Amino acid sequence: MTLRLKVNGEPCGSESPPDARLLDFLREELRLTGAKEGCGEGECGACAVLLDGQLVNSCLIPLGQLEGAEVVTIEGLPADSPLARAFGRAGGTQCGICTPGMMLAATALLAEHPRPSLEQIRAGLDGNLCRCTGYTGIYAAIAEAAEEKA
Ligand code: FES
């Protein structure tokens, strides 16, 4: 049976088995390679996307759960948003592996807390690992983006 869902606002479908991973569907069928495979076990956030507005790790989501769902990947976020600009300015990205997941976690965080405290920023990103930046630039980028939007 064909699965029907929307990805970045576009209707799409898949004939893959219901236990196929959302991460593989995005990367291999749709060629949306922004979501990365890190741990493959739900521990690093490199594969994070928004599913019906909620931050999820796409390596843990089977396609069978997605009939009628709306998925947003990093490719669906504006390239020149306050958040993207702030990540560049504040040194929130280095190798870039974690950046798509961080940006989606930040998007979910800012939707819930438009002016987040440092504690809320830390909590919003606690499922996303970065091996390069020491997190300071990432936290600063999110605070800057929140200021700019406000
Ligand atoms: S690859 Fe999905 S959480 Fe690490």
Ligand code: FES
């Ligand atoms: S920028 Fe390299 S893992 Fe975060």
